[in-house]
Amino acid sequence: MSSKYVTLYSDIVSKIENGSYLTNSKLPSESCLMEQYEMSRDTVRKALHVLEQNGYILKIKGKGSFVMDFSKFDFPVSGLTSFKELAGKLNLRTNTFVQTLELVPSNSFLKKQLDLTGDEMVWKVVRTREIEGKKIILDKDYFNNTYIPFLTKESCQDSIYKHIEEEIGLQIGFANKEITVEPCSEEDRRMLDLENYNMVAVVKSTVHLQDGSLFQYSESRHRPDKFKFTDFARRIQLN
Numbered sequence: 350m351s352s353k354y355v356t357l358y359s360d361i362v363s364k365i366e367n368g369s370y371l372t373n374s375k376l377p378s379e380s381c382l383m384e385q386y387e388m389s390r391d392t393v394r395k396a397l398h399v400l401e402q403n404g405y406i407l408k409i410k411g412k413g414s415f416v417m418d419f420s421k422f423d424f425p426v427s428g429l430t431s432f433k434e435l436a437g438k439l440n441l442r443t444n445t446f447v448q449t450l451e452l453v454p455s456n457s458f459l460k461k462q463l464d465l466t467g468d469e470m471v472w473k474v475v476r477t478r479e480i481e482g483k484k485i486i487l488d489k490d491y492f493n494n495t496y497i498p499f500l501t502k503e504s505c506q507d508s509i510y511k512h513i514e515e516e517i518g519l520q521i522g523f524a525n526k527e528i529t530v531e532p533c534s535e536e537d538r539r540m541l542d543l544e545n546y547n548m549v550a551v552v553k554s555t556v557h558l559q560d561g562s563l564f565q566y567s568e569s570r571h572r573p574d575k576f577k578f579t580d581f582a583r584r585i586q587l588n
Contacts (some may be wrong), residue, residue, distance in 0.1 A: 353388050357396040360386075365405055365416055376406060376414040404574030407545055417574055432478055432488070433508040442481050447505045448540065449475035452494060462555060462566035463493050470494040474505050483542045485572040487549075496564040522559035528552050530573065537570055548573055 364370045377385065382393045397414055400406045406414045432445065455463065455471045463471065471491050478486035490509070492500070496519065504512035513519050529551050537549055549570045556565035 353386075353392050354395045354399075357382070357386055357388060357393065358399055361396065361400060362405060370416045372416050374416050375412075376416065378413060402548070404546075432486070433511070444479040445506050446477045446479065446484075447474070447502050448477060449473055450500060450502055450505055459491055459566065463491065464563050465493070472497055472500050474500065474509070476505060477540050480575070483572075483575075485541060485575050487537060487540050487570040488567065489570070490565060490567045493564045496558065496562060519564075520559040522557050522561070524554045524556040526552055526554045531570075541570075541572060543572055546572055546574065550576060 361370070361376070370376065376382075376397075379390060379393050379397070382388070383390055386393070397406065397408060401408050401414070404417055407417050408414045432443075451473050452470050453473045455465050455469050459465065459471050463469075465471075472494060474488075474490040474492070476488045476490075477484045478488060480486070492509075497513065497517065500509065500512070504516070510521060514521060530548050531551050533543060533547050533549055537543060541549075543549075550573045552567075552569045552571070554565070554567045554569070555563055556567065557563050
């Protein structure tokens with residue numbers, strides 16, 4: 350990775366975050382950046398490309414590069430926090446729209462994700478999450494019907510975890526999570542306000558009860574400019 354490219358990228362990010370470049374303002378042209386930083390056009394273009402990929406700018410053909418709203422919502426990776434709990438903590442204006450709620454037969458994919466061996470039925474729940482007037486999360490959840498015997502549209506709009514813990518009486522324990530960046534699917538484009546983004550951040554989780562029972566597989570697809578995934582790490586000395 351070119352050190353010159355990293356230098357330019359980091360400097361522009363710093364100027365965006367400290368307010369030197371304001372939201373919706375136009376960045377200096379490629380030629381100006383080349384002259385200012387004494388860099389080649391290829392180096393400048395590479396830096397601008399990664400700035401766009403990371404949600405800092407939007408490049409419009411024939412017009413230039415414009416600063417995006419870089420404010421992002423902290424999304425904890427290590428915890429098991431429901432969307433309702435997160436929205437309340439961050440004091441966000443949100444809506445949840447239930448697109449699908451149905452009991453479906455488990456196919457080979459769901460059998461693998463939920464460690465099913467027979468003909469178990471699975472609750473399929475698809476929800477779009479609107480934050481501050483923009484639909485920016487698509488949640489696709491699958492629950493083993495053995496543990497979750499009933500779901501209602503009301504509980505899906507409110508909080509499924511609240512329903513599981515308070516109405517069914519189960520205790521949610523832990524999850525394994527995988528975070529990737531993937532090209533937008535047609536479903537993403539249809540259900541989310543993606544604007545000009547062609548990638549989504551995807552969090553795939555398998556969730557267990559406190560006794561270790563695997564009861565949920567979820568795939569949460571996020572517009573990349575609105576989230577930063579956070580965690581706390583402690584160094585452990587290995588013998």
